[in-house]
Amino acid sequence: MTAPAPAPSPPASADTGRSAVRGWLAVLAVTLGIFALMTSELLPVGLLTPIGSDLDVSEGTAGLMVTVPGLVAAVSASLVTVATGRIDRRLVLAVLIGIVGAANLASAFATSFAVVLVARFLIGVSVGGFWSLAGAIALRLVPERHVGRATAVIFGGVETASVLGVPAGTLMGDFGGWRTAFAAVGVLGLVSLACMLFLMPKVEPRETLTFAELPTVFRSNSAVRTGIAMTFLVITGHFVAYTFVRPVLLGHHIDHGMVGALLLTFGIAGICGNFIASTLVAAWPRQTVLGIALALSTAMTLLAVTETDAVTAGAVLVLWGLGYGAVPVTFQTWILRAAPDATEAASSLYVSMFNLSIALGALLGGLAVDHLATTSVLWIGGGLTLLTVLVVGGARTGHRASRAGSAAR
Template sequence: MNSSTTSELTAEPSLGERARADVPSTTSGGTNWVAVWAVAAGAFALVMSEFLAIGLLPDVAKSLHVSEGTAGLMVTAPGLMAALSAPLLTVAAARVDRRAILLSLSVLLVASNLLAALAPAFSVLMVARLLLGVAVGGFWTIGVSVAPRLVPAQVVPRAASVITSGITLATVASLPLGSLAGDLLGWRAGFLIIAGLALATLALQFFTLPRMPAQHAVTFGSLLTLFKMPRARAGVIASVLVFFGHFAGYTYLSPALHDLAHIDNTWTTPVLLLFGVTGIAGNFAAGMTAARSIRGTLTAGVILLVASLALLPLIGTTAPGAVVLVGLWGLAWGAMPLGLQLWILDAMGEKADSGLALFISASQLALAAGAFLGGVTVDSAGVSPDLLIAAAVSAVALIALWTAPRLSAARNNR
């Protein structure tokens, strides 16, 4: 790495310094870590609700007399609703206290899971899942953006990593827990357990979250402000490319392990758990390194992601090689959601709600497109071409990150 590149990675002010200037905290310099963990618990419950359905899918299909393909709508519908609801909620709740919004989203989470548990027909279950999508879209927009309101500026990246750790943990735990709950207690009990978890989270948030008044008005016009800000625009473009590439590959990781490394179903779950564990490590590592350089953190993560995807068809043809690459892939992906959200938060300052709303919409749509087109590629050409295409698309994100203006130039464009 040459000296100019090193300067680029280290010369920008730290995220903590920029947050201190841009986002006034309601903590008056204090640190409300209990509230941060309460928001993280909300993230955990929401993502657990979203992905638990994957493990329950066969039982739901059998119980409600629909095909497994139709039952799969339980998984895709919340994501699409989240993409739609994120910008709408951002505008509709522009002047509402953030504490009230987070509590309302937790109430909606409880209601959606109770309705799912009691659903007499698949149509009612789908209504419950659409309500969940509203909660997911609203939380992803508000959740990370409240971090500067709860802790001093110098520890904002660490607080954001705690919040996103709830997402990572839920992603790891949801599939095996969903399958276990379905086998032992039935799919309705699975949704009831999550409803109870959401209720406990609601109580924790009620007693720990401070008032967080809205800081500025948001309109549909102001949502488009992001596209006028080169640094923020680059962050969304990079997000679309990374989410598309990751989910084009990750959605078909199980068949890849089977077809390339000949890992049978008995060992697939432990390998996926390894992905989750290294993902948690990547999330917390990004929380520490992003305080020094967000661009450097994302660059390292994307390079590792691309390398893991591209090498899997080449040296992942043995079980040890595949396990190592999956672990590295998880480490890289763990840094991505946090790093990308911190980039938007950093680039837009007080307008972060608007930026995060579009980030969520774009990312959710990229997720769905990546999974769909990855499936088309797997069906027509196999998993190896799919992984290579995923790597190539992800690599383009590096161009977006490194052609974005530095902070000083971006700040002048606000």
């Protein structure tokens, strides 16, 4: 697939400079919103034990706080995109992020697990809709020559939340209680709402997505099918284990106070993995995916078979973080390259599968923790991620064909 020639730069002017600045401020507002959204979705991962204890539910049941929003987001990604096709994108994004702020504050003051699950349902609606719309909004906010960088910044909000949101929330929960962590993310959501209202321009939709486009893209494009399959295996496998990483680490007799620090180590490694993958995926998408699968599977297996202390557990989490941090940029690049003429439809499918896999992973991990053993989640997760090697290993021709077809068009 050949890259389009860059658009000629417009003549320098004060108006152009002001327009670019306003556009980048809007991009940063969207990035903050998507960071708040994804942090909200994954926040319970590091807080399952104290939440379960406080609300009198098992750790496996507490895992529903990850399952519910993931399932809802998988459906809302397409529903919100289609249902709001004629509405100002600024208004839709503002409403969705406002819901996130209110839902997290409701969780912080909840006295029953049922109230928390209702709030998590609302977060799922927002996550799916916001992520699907935000993926292409950079095209409307900044000059054409800045679109690539702006899109990378917006998706950086997903990646940063995935690898830093959980450890930051865990540390806050360790020091101030889990309710403090939820309240802080709720306030962050409201701050994001204010930024969007004041910094984003009105963004009228240019084209609408129909439900009929989704199955068509999936059926007709083998590279999209491969991308969806590897997303299912890697994300489900990761969240089978990672949702319950706190009880896994405690089972290795690691002190409660060290868990947050270890997850922060995971997050820092994840940021490094993101930058490493961004330099590799353009030239070697298939090899980058295979490296991710092997890194995740190896890390989970090592944590399952070795007696670890804080130092060795930290080393394993570095490997795990490097692998998972590379996932969003690598998989998003795969999907966009697979369907360059149907990016909204392909991205909607990808967002749906990503969130569905979070939900399925947390659900499967909860069942394993309650009915087998805590370490069983590591074996299940490692096995699922390893299966990606088989899926992607036979997909080389299909992905090249899609790229060649796109270049021909």
